[in-house]
Amino acid sequence: MTTSRAINKIENLIPQRPPIVMVDExxxxxxxxxxxxxxxxxxxxxxxxDGMIAEPGVIEHIAQSASAFAGLRAVEAGATEPPVGYIGxxxxxxxVRRPRAGEELTTMITMGPEVQGVxxxxxxxxxxxxxxxxxxxxxxxxxx
Amino acid sequence: MTRExxxxxxxxxxxxxxxxxxxxxxPDAVIYDTLELDSLSLVDLVAVxxxxxxxxxxxxxxxxxxxxxxxYDYIESHx
Amino acid sequence: MRVRRxxxxxxxxxxxxRGLAMLLENKFFRITDRKLDNDMRGVFHVQIISDCEVxxxxxxxxxxxxxxxxxxxxxxxxxxxxGRQLRYESIRQCRLTALxxxxxxxxxxxxxxxxxxxxxxxxxxxxxxxxxxxxxxxGVVK
Numbered sequence: 001m002t003t004s005r006a007i008n009k010i011e012n013l014i015p016q017r018p019p020i021v022m023v024d025e026x027x028x029x030x031x032x033x034x035x036x037x038x039x040x041x042x043x044x045x046x047x048x049x050d051g052m053i054a055e056p057g058v059i060e061h062i063a064q065s066a067s068a069f070a071g072l073r074a075v076e077a078g079a080t081e082p083p084v085g086y087i088g089x090x091x092x093x094x095x096v097r098r099p100r101a102g103e104e105l106t107t108m109i110t111m112g113p114e115v116q117g118v119x120x121x122x123x124x125x126x127x128x129x130x131x132x133x134x135x136x137x138x139x140x141x142x143x144x
Numbered sequence: 145m146t147r148e149x150x151x152x153x154x155x156x157x158x159x160x161x162x163x164x165x166x167x168x169x170x171p172d173a174v175i176y177d178t179l180e181l182d183s184l185s186l187v188d189l190v191a192v193x194x195x196x197x198x199x200x201x202x203x204x205x206x207x208x209x210x211x212x213x214x215x216y217d218y219i220e221s222h223x
Numbered sequence: 224m225r226v227r228r229x230x231x232x233x234x235x236x237x238x239x240x241r242g243l244a245m246l247l248e249n250k251f252f253r254i255t256d257r258k259l260d261n262d263m264r265g266v267f268h269v270q271i272i273s274d275c276e277v278x279x280x281x282x283x284x285x286x287x288x289x290x291x292x293x294x295x296x297x298x299x300x301x302x303x304x305x306g307r308q309l310r311y312e313s314i315r316q317c318r319l320t321a322l323x324x325x326x327x328x329x330x331x332x333x334x335x336x337x338x339x340x341x342x343x344x345x346x347x348x349x350x351x352x353x354x355x356x357x358x359x360x361x362g363v364v365k
Contacts, residue, residue: 017280020289045277046246054246055311056291056298063291084282086319087290088184093314093362113194115187115203135314138184184318 013071014064015084019045022061023107026068032111034072036065039104052098058105058133062123063087065107066139070119085139088118093135103127117141150197150219154212157196161188171213178212199223243308245299251275252296255330259304264336267300273325288323293358297348301335301364309344314362323350323357331357337364 010023022045027035038061040047046057063085071082099105105125112120117140124134145153159166162179169178181189186206193215194200199222201209209218248254252269259265271288278286294317302309323331334349348360 015282017283020277020280048246049244054295056295059294060289060291084285086287086322088319090290090294090314090317093311093317095310095312098310113187113190113200115190115206116183118184118187120187120191138187140184 008072008075010068012075013068013082015082016064016067019043020060021064022046022057023064023068026065026072027106029069029072034065034069034109034111036068036107036109037104038065038107040099040101042101044101047101051101055095055098055133058095058099058125059087059090059093059135059137061105062107062109062125062133062135063137063139065123066109066111066119066121066137069109069111069121070139070141083141085141088138088140091136091138094133096130096132099125099127099132105132145197145219145223147216147220150216150223153196154215154219157192158189161192169212171216172211174211175209175215193219197223243302243306245302247292247295248299248303251277251292252299254300254303257303262305263338265300265304265334267303267333267335268330269296269300269333270330271323271325271328273329275325278325286325288325288357290317290319290358293319293323293350294360297333297335297350297358297360298346298364300333301337301346301348304335305337309346309364311346312343312363312365314360317358317360317362319358321355321357328352328355328357 010025023036023038025037027037040053044053046053048054067085070085074083105127107123107125110122119139121139122136125132155166155169158169158179164179190201197219199219209215251272253272254267255270256268257265277289281287281289298309298311331350331352336347338345343363344365346362346364349356350358
């Protein structure tokens with residue numbers, strides 16, 4: 001998995017801002033597949049008293065990773081602002097375990113077909129090679 | 145795939161994916177209504193056809209695929 | 224799998240979640256009323272807290288409820304209903320059918336039902352107000 005160009009700073013790729021930025025960096029892009037990274041910090045918006053983040057936080061991480069991928073493609077196509085994408089549907093989400101503070105999530109996003117602004121994506125999130133969650137999702141980009 | 149095989153496969157996969165009875169999938173029936181599609185599930189139709197028949201229906205062609213007959217024709221001519 | 228009852232005997236007891244530290248309750252949403260049929264089915268009338276910090280970043284100058292926060296809200300209402308912390312093990316389908324924001328829908332009804340089936344606890348949730356349905360969800364919790 002290689003990428004020939006400098007991957008943009010995350011703020012250029014997604015519209016979300018603190019306290020709910022749930023992807024740190026796009027690591028690599030190859031065709032319809034993109035790999036992203038997030039370190040789970042103690043101040044994560046979804047952090048629970050037991051030191052792990054709530055499972056919807058993992059879904060948001062996957063959604064924002066897909067959004068960063070779409071943002072990168074838009075920026076490369078000359079867009080000045082990252083597109084604002086919403087989760088339209090989550091399908092077949094499976095959680096193996098919730099990630100702990102300090103762990104680094106690596107997520108692989110596969111971009112599927114797009115019809116009238118709705119794109120199917122699938123995402124698999126790992127911690128040091130162990131799958132902790134996976135899902136399919138539809139991201140809806142509002143053309144405004 | 146012969147046309148008959150396409151018709152059979154379309155009935156099998158779409159009835160399962162969209163949870164409708166096979167017998168509602170008839171040549172002249174309108175796909176959008178029969179499968180009760182909406183803006184969110186329309187993309188599933190494209191995904192299922194692409195996955196099952198390896199035929200990609202670009203957004204530009206989608207409006208021409210109204211009935212199941214149109215779908216059989218499209219798959220037959222693009223496989 | 225028996226649903227392990229929390230200590231909350233009367234499902235309509237006003238505050239049966241004394242010990243349950245919910246992540247988003249009273250931060251993202253606030254429960255103002257609840258009508259429970261039993262501890263497996265109920266409707267929670269909920270306020271969306273418009274000055275929740277999440278709106279600083281989702282999105283600056285354009286507050287939109289994150290879909291995942293609404294998913295968490297459904298699960299937390301279910302947890303309060305059975306009196307113990309539930310978590311999503313899987314979500315078969317969750318559809319966001321209309322854009323929810325603190326302006327568009329400051330108050331919503333969260334309908335939750337739990338059923339035990341083949342040894343798992345299945346959850347069905349819906350968020351709606353008089354005008355719109357914003358979310359429907361089908362999943363498995365444990």
